[in-house]
Amino acid sequence: MRETLFLARRFITRDKRHFIFPFLAIAVGTMGLLVILSVIRGFDESLLKTLTSFYPHVVSFSPSVLEKFDGGKMVLSESVVMAGDTVKGCILFGIDEKLQERFSHMIVKGRMPLKGECVVGKDLASTLMLREGDLITVVTGDLSTRKIKSFRYTISGIADFGIYQYNSRVIILNISDALNIALPLTVYYLSDPRKADEVARYVENKTGARALSWLELNATYAKAIKIDEFFAMIITIFVVMLSGFGVSNSVLYSVMNRRKQIAILMSMGMSTRQVRTIFILIPLAVAFLGILVGVTCGMVIISMMKLIRIPIPSDVFLTEHLPVLVKFQDVLFSSLFMMGIAVVFSLLPSSLASKVDPGEVLRSE
Amino acid sequence: MNEILKVEDVHRSYGTQQVLKGVSISIMAGEFVGIMGPSGSGKTTLLHIMGGILSPDSGTVNYNGKQVNPASLNLRAAYRREVGFVFQNFNILNELTVLENLLLSMMVAHLPCDRKEAMKQLRYVGMEHKADAYPDELSMGELQRVAIARCMVRNPSIVFADEPTGSLDTANKELVMEIFRDIHKRGKTLVVVSHDSNTLKGATRIIELVDGRIFNGEPLR
Numbered sequence: 001m002r003e004t005l006f007l008a009r010r011f012i013t014r015d016k017r018h019f020i021f022p023f024l025a026i027a028v029g030t031m032g033l034l035v036i037l038s039v040i041r042g043f044d045e046s047l048l049k050t051l052t053s054f055y056p057h058v059v060s061f062s063p064s065v066l067e068k069f070d071g072g073k074m075v076l077s078e079s080v081v082m083a084g085d086t087v088k089g090c091i092l093f094g095i096d097e098k099l100q101e102r103f104s105h106m107i108v109k110g111r112m113p114l115k116g117e118c119v120v121g122k123d124l125a126s127t128l129m130l131r132e133g134d135l136i137t138v139v140t141g142d143l144s145t146r147k148i149k150s151f152r153y154t155i156s157g158i159a160d161f162g163i164y165q166y167n168s169r170v171i172i173l174n175i176s177d178a179l180n181i182a183l184p185l186t187v188y189y190l191s192d193p194r195k196a197d198e199v200a201r202y203v204e205n206k207t208g209a210r211a212l213s214w215l216e217l218n219a220t221y222a223k224a225i226k227i228d229e230f231f232a233m234i235i236t237i238f239v240v241m242l243s244g245f246g247v248s249n250s251v252l253y254s255v256m257n258r259r260k261q262i263a264i265l266m267s268m269g270m271s272t273r274q275v276r277t278i279f280i281l282i283p284l285a286v287a288f289l290g291i292l293v294g295v296t297c298g299m300v301i302i303s304m305m306k307l308i309r310i311p312i313p314s315d316v317f318l319t320e321h322l323p324v325l326v327k328f329q330d331v332l333f334s335s336l337f338m339m340g341i342a343v344v345f346s347l348l349p350s351s352l353a354s355k356v357d358p359g360e361v362l363r364s365e
Numbered sequence: 366m367n368e369i370l371k372v373e374d375v376h377r378s379y380g381t382q383q384v385l386k387g388v389s390i391s392i393m394a395g396e397f398v399g400i401m402g403p404s405g406s407g408k409t410t411l412l413h414i415m416g417g418i419l420s421p422d423s424g425t426v427n428y429n430g431k432q433v434n435p436a437s438l439n440l441r442a443a444y445r446r447e448v449g450f451v452f453q454n455f456n457i458l459n460e461l462t463v464l465e466n467l468l469l470s471m472m473v474a475h476l477p478c479d480r481k482e483a484m485k486q487l488r489y490v491g492m493e494h495k496a497d498a499y500p501d502e503l504s505m506g507e508l509q510r511v512a513i514a515r516c517m518v519r520n521p522s523i524v525f526a527d528e529p530t531g532s533l534d535t536a537n538k539e540l541v542m543e544i545f546r547d548i549h550k551r552g553k554t555l556v557v558v559s560h561d562s563n564t565l566k567g568a569t570r571i572i573e574l575v576d577g578r579i580f581n582g583e584p585l586r
Contacts, residue, residue: 002478003473007460010461010465011460013460260456265458266418267416268445268470269442269445269473269474270442270473272438362413362418362456363409363410
């Protein structure tokens with residue numbers, strides 16, 4: 001092995017200029033890949049966070065609350081809100097004290113509602129020109145009479161739920177008022193919202209009652225996240241393949257240029273396996289250096305993006321700044337995949353190198 | 366003397382041109398065998414087959430009683446690690462210094478990388494002062510001496526030399542052949558191909574190859 005390492009190092013240093021371009025291809029490819037993946041992950045994480053910061057992760061129709069998870073009681077209902085002459089559709093969330101404490105950080109003005117009070121989303125408040133202390137009328141079904149009824153509430157606060165779809169439609173009520181409108185559901189909030197499907201099945205098994213995850217209730221957004229991950233994988237594959245072709249090309253050139261050296265080495269007793277190893281070690285070394293530089297530059301760019309906080313339209317992207325999130329597994333996966341591709345793409349040239357007939361080459365020399 | 370190398374009825378063609386037509390040679394340990402013949406007689410081909418670099422179309426090469434050609438790639442590589450080869454155009458690796466070329470030879474032969482031994486061989490051929498030079502800084506005579514040192518550093522049992530003085534001027538020819546004669550005096554088996562009879566002064570046996578066949582192979586008195 002020492003002779004193969006020794007020669008691989010020497011061939012690289014003597015052929016430096018032939019390996020500059022594949023090295024740059026890998027470095028730039030890795031850097032670009034990391035930045036793209038971090039932005040895609042950032043958007044996914046931002047979307048996930050926004051969607052699940054308020055909306056319950058698991059909704060169960062069972063009255064009992066499992067102690068294993070962070071849960072509470074919530075009433076969910078759709079209705080219509082009237083303020084002055086303006087009428088708008090809305091979603092009512094009746095929440096208990098425990099959940100009020102959980103969401104208190106979303107209040108931008110005022111406080112959580114007591115009985116007879118409500119909190120409205122900031123965009124809904126803006127559309128209906130509402131302020132703290134104003135009265136609104138909510139028209140919805142009355143659970144006891146099963147008839148349409150109007151309820152009046154005083155606005156105790158304005159909230160920012162982080163997402164326009166909620167800010168423009170959500171009204172929070174005290175659960176004691178909400179119980180007149182609909183039956184309460186048991187809701188759960190998880191440390192990892194991605195596990196909601198799993199937890200929903202667990203709750204169903206334990207309680208015998210239907211349970212739904214936020215993924216099932218927001219299928220479009222869940223699909224969006226999965227599509228993002230799919231495209232991230234496609235981009236990774238294409239960038240890495242492109243870099244691999246660059247490396248393979250350079251190794252092939254190196255092999256073609258070194259037929260005489262290979263013949264000399266074989267005449268000295270080097271085996272075909274050792275020759276093949278040299279021409280696998282070369283692209284591996286070039287890939288490793290390229291990845292090292294690419295990851296370093298990529299992380300620098302990502303850090304700068306985090307620092308600068310590039311503004312983007314929040315009504316389109318559900319976030320105000322370009323989100324970036326670097327995950328260690330992305331760095332590891334891209335690096336290992338790139339190294340693997342470098343080896344795979346070097347198999348042909350290294351195989352050609354091992355097939356050099358020393359007798360023929362030295363005879364023709 | 367033991368028989369160290371036996372070539373039996375070797376044939377070899379390049380395309381339709383038959384270069385070796387049933388050559389058989391037996392070489393004893395410690396001999397200095399010269400192979401002569403006109404250009405195109407098959408001398409280099411024969412040497413390459415004897416050295417395990419080329420395979421014969423038919424026939425065998427036995428080394429110390431074991432068939433080494435034709436043989437598996439690994440077996441032939443193992444055989445080439447035991448013998449030494451000196452080429453007409455030196456075939457020194459330009460990417461490495463003189464010393465590194467010798468160290469590589471030792472590594473390939475699975476020997477410890479002994480710098481002292483390598484320097485000793487360079488001293489023997491008068492190239493110690495050029496240990497850190499690259500091949501493109503050396504003259505042809507110096508390159509051939511380095512090639513000999515590279516061959517000898519692995520202590521081969523047989524040394525094959527193909528026209529070792531073919532690219533050299535008269536002074537360097539004599540210097541290189543003096544080294545080979547000294548190597549023979551030290552007990553090594555030598556097989557040297559040359560078209561120049563002066564080069565083979567000191568050979569214990571001359572084999573003449575004409576048109577792919579042995580013309581004579583009688584030992585010199």
